[in-house]
Amino acid sequence: MKKRCSKEKKRMRRVLKAKMKEENKTNHHIKPTSRDNDNSEKNTIYIDADKHDIYHRLFSNLLPDEIIHYLVDYFWGGQEKWLITAIKQREVYYEQKKRAQAMSYL
Numbered sequence: 001m002k003k004r005c006s007k008e009k010k011r012m013r014r015v016l017k018a019k020m021k022e023e024n025k026t027n028h029h030i031k032p033t034s035r036d037n038d039n040s041e042k043n044t045i046y047i048d049a050d051k052h053d054i055y056h057r058l059f060s061n062l063l064p065d066e067i068i069h070y071l072v073d074y075f076w077g078g079q080e081k082w083l084i085t086a087i088k089q090r091e092v093y094y095e096q097k098k099r100a101q102a103m104s105y106l
């Protein structure tokens with residue numbers, strides 16, 4: 001029984017891999033496995049392979065917060081106002097999304 005489950009998992013992995021290749025997608029770890037060997041679904045996202053390559057060429061294996069610091073220091077000349085603007089816009093975005101979902105239930 002255990003062997004069949006393992007075979008099924010392997011089959012599913014092959015199917016997923018083939019689908020990802022067909023769609024030019026790859027598996028990206030939000031927190032790089034080199035920093036923390038977290039292979040969980042919460043830490044994994046399927047993204048466009050070309051963008052993934054560019055992302056790692058630019059940011060290597062930095063953590064998300066380190067990337068933000070890098071952007072502020074290297075690209076934005078130390079201007080942190082963009083962080084505050086982005087956070088405020090995200091709050092508005094989530095509020096609008098929540099309202100739209102509430103309306104769809106009516």
Ligand SMILES: [Zn+2]
Binds near residue numbers: 028
């Ligand atoms: Zn990646």
